[in-house]
Structure formats: structure tokens, C-alpha cells
Amino acid sequence: MEKLKQSILELITETSTNLPPDVRRAINAAKAKEDMGTRAALSLSTIAQNITMAEENVSPICQDTGMPTFEIKTPVGVNQLVIKKAIHEAIAEATKTGKLRPNSVDSLTGENSGNNLGPGTPVIHFEQWEEDEIEVKLILKGGGCENKNIQYSLPCELEGLGKAGRDLDGIRKCILHAVYQAQGQGCSAGFIGVGIGGDRTSGYALAKHQLFRRVDDVNPNPTLAELENYIMEAANQLGIGTMGFGGNSTLLGCKIGVENRLPASFFVSVAYNCWAFRRQGVRLNAETGEIIRYLYKDEAVSMDMTPTSIEQPAGERREVVLEAPITEEQIRSLKVGDVVIINGLMHTGRDALHKYLMDHDCPVDLNGGIIYHCGPVMLKDEAGKWHVKAAGPTTSIREEPYQGDIIKKFGIRAVIGKGGMGAKTLKALQEHGAVYLNAIGGAAQYYADCIEEVEGVDFMEFGIPEAMWHLRVKGFAAIVTMDAHGNSLHADVEKSSKEKLAQFAEPVFKS
Ligand SMILES: O=C(O)C[C@H](O)C(=O)O
Ligand code: SF4
Secondary structure (H helix, E strand, O other): OOOHHHHHHHHHHHHHHOOOHHHHHHHHHHHHHOOOOOHHHHHHHHHHHHHHHHHHHOOOOOOOOOEEEEEEEEEOOOOHHHHHHHHHHHHHHHHHOOOOOOOOEOOOOOOEOOOOOEOOEOEEEEEEEOOOOEEEEEEEEOHHHHOOOEEEEOOEEEOOOEEEOOOHHHHHHHHHHHHHHHOOOOOOOEEEEEEEOOOHHHHHHHHHHHOOOOOOOOOOOHHHHHHHHHHHHHHOOOOOOHHHOOOOOOEEEEEEEEOOOOOOOOEEEEEEEOOOOEEEEEEEOOOOOOEEEEOOOOOOOOOOOOOOOOOOOOOOOOEEEEEOOOOHHHHHOOOOOOEEEEEEEEEEOOHHHHHHHHOOOOOOOOOOOEEEOOOOEEEEOOOOOEEEEEOOOOEHHHHHHHHHHHHHHHOOOEEEEEOOOOHHHHHHHHHHOOEEEEOOOOOHHHHHOOEEEEEEEEOHHHOOOOOEEEEEEEEEEEEEEEOOOOOEHHHHHHHHHHHHHHOOOOOOOOO
């Protein structure tokens, strides 16, 4: 098995940096459904551009390279311990070379292991089979979409949809609700895997397992095939759209599996995956470990990048250039829908920093400044200089308990993230004079390319993703989705999508 580690390293790199053709086709098709010049179409162009850049740079499509999860099938007699060791070595190496972000964090101390290894990471499932080759499948599913997974216990009451009973129609309602509750926070348009039945654990495992199916396959169970088609049709009428900006494409794929359940339990488990649906697989020679072929590669699919990106001006959309320190007057002139181009300095800050700043001072002056909810992939060169390898936004709503207070305490004028924030932050934006800017989730290469210089870093003890990076940027484009006048695109889309969801309350599958 002398080639094994190298083959696994190649699989990890390929999965992190190059989206498979079936996923690319789904994104191109989604873009074709959007009207030119809309926020959704422009965001999908940026996404397409990002996918292309990641492949060309051999760098992560999204900075959150997720929880590496392997599904492996081995012929009888193959030593699984050898495979596990090779996976661990390859994971550590891929982290060192910036193909993976150090993502394994001690849940009690908060310490980042630094190499993606630790209790429970990576996840490896082995199975034996009758074939002669080894099959290794890998999924890199990020934390933001993982947070939007949801499990229903039937019967239950669902907002907008009413009672969901223990039957096919109840299952239908749960799945639609799952798409609705994700809004744009899991970087829509997304893909869902659904597990019907099992117990709480096996139900989720079944749901996640569905994500290994090809986007264009047909469910062999005709009832489930019909349900999958129905969900694709209905979910795309919810109007959540790319990044929750509204639009015609909300769901890119729906795959449903079923297992038996206990008489007392009836779970519907939904695994939500962002558009950055990174999964790949290989067949390996069981003697040498050499790659025989890839599993999710047919023909090469190039991405449709027209028009080029969100900064493309269109119609009445206003484009405003901002550079810190930003004045209150500049902020109050902005409104939801404006495209903002940022030059100059911004500071990253996410979960650990927000918690810390609540009762500590900040090492840099944030007055008039810009905070970017981002946990980048960073590499240090031999001269000790840091370089950004991937730097898209993280889900902002996690900072909702802190953000309003932090804005006021430090005089922040702009918060950049994705998925939007809640009522408390909206109020603080209005009172203090600040804006929330939505960057395109997952567009980690697109944004890394805007970063000219890493000016410094604080709180390295929080680990690379959580540290406060001081970044000098040029041409960083984002959209005002919450302004200083009490307007929130996120609140609007949530309200309108809930109304649309309610239109699907009537039974469809009669039992
Ligand atoms: O951790 C990150 O960088 C992003 C995360 O996957 C998210 O979607 O919030
Ligand atoms: S930032 Fe978005 S694209 Fe990246 S892992 Fe999180 S949910 Fe997925």
C-alpha cells in the first residue's frame, strides 16, 4: 500500500478545491433560471467565478473545509488500521499545505489541535464488500450548513404548515420546512439529504449518506422518486434564493432514503449542504493503494460566469466605495440593496472574539471600523509572513447575542458576514449608525483575491479561524442587506418565504 497516503492526499485536495461535474451542472442550471442583473444572478456569477478560481489555484473553494467524513469499503482481508493511519497522515499534511483549514477544536477548552486530528476527527466509516478494490468516498461539509441540519419527530406542528402526521404527507411537510428554516444561512442554494426512519443517530447518518448520491440520479423507490421531484418543485417556489437574497433557485438537489423505525419513533432527519457541495471518491488498487479512477467525474464542466460578479453595476443599483474610518453620515446614506466596495483595513472576528470583547478591550481601534465575520485559511511562509489562502464569510447570526453591544462599545460602522442578523443587531445599527453587509458565502477564493496584505494578527491563542486578523483589502464587494434605517432584507425574505410555505399546507400525498 505504498501509494495509499498519496492517493488519499490527492482525494482530499481534489474534494476541497474542485467541485464535481454534477454539482457544477446544478449550479449552472440554477443560474440559468435567474433573471440577469438580479442579486441572485450576480451572486451565482460570483460563486461560479469562485469555483473556477479554486480549481485554478488548487485552493479551498470555501475556507470552512468542514468535518472530513470518509465512507470506505474494503475487500475482505485488507487491514483497515493501515488505511486509518494513512488518512490521518494525509489529513495532517493537507492541513499543513492549506488544502484544509485547521478545524478540530477541543469542545471543553476551545483549543484548536492545529492539524485536523483529535477525538472524533476525522470521521471514518468502514464497511466490507465482495469486490477486489477499495472504495474511498469523502465529504467535506462545513459547519454553517451543518448547523442547519434538522430532525423532526412525527407527529408535530410546523410553523406555516400545520400538523405533520406519521405518513408520507407529514414527511413532505417536514422536508419543506427544513428548507424554509435554513433560509440563506447554510449558503443556499443548497442540497439536502433526507433520512426517513431509523433512530435519532441512524436517521441523521442515513440523511448524510444520501449526499453521496449523484445530483442527477433517480431514486429506485418510485414513491421516494416522486417525493424528491415534488420537493424540488415546491422548495424552489419559496423564493429564498441564493444566499437568502430572494430568487428562483433555493434548492439544487433532494435525495431521500428510508429505513425501518421503532413503533414509538418516527424521525425525519435532514442534512443540509451548502452550494459548496464538496464530495468526491476514488477506487483504489487494494495492493498498492494507487488511484484507479475517480467516482464523481464524468466530463469536465466549466462554470457560467456571466456577468462577472456582484460588483457589476446594473440599472438603478448604487455602488458605493467605503474605506475605514467610515463616518456616520456615509453609513446613513446607505440603504438595503446598495453594493458596497471596500478598500483599506478590516478586522476578522467571529465567535471567540465577540465573546471576549464583551468584557475586554480591543488591541486595535475599531472606531469607524469594519468587522468581518470570517475564519480564514492562513499559511505562514519561510520569512514568517502570513498569506491568506481562503477567506469567505461565516454565518453571522451566531454573533447575535453580542453584536449590538460590540458595535456600540467600539464604534464599529460596518459588519460583514453572511446569512443576516436579528432584531437586536438591526436596532443597534439604527441607533448607532452602522450597516450589515452580506458577502457571498463560500466565495473564499474570490474574497482572498481582494486581500492585498495581512497587516497583523491578535489572539492567535484562539486558533487560526478564530484569531483577529488585520487585513488590507482592495475591491471587496458586498451587499447592504441591513441598513441604519431599520430595513432588513433577511427579515423581508423570511416573512415572504413563510407566506409561500403556508401555500403548501394542503395535503398532497393522501394516505
Ligand atoms: O466556519 C466558517 O468559516 C464558515 C461556516 O461554515 C459557516 O457557514 O458559517
Ligand atoms: S461558509 Fe457556506 S459554503 Fe462555506 S462551509 Fe459554510 S455553509 Fe458551506
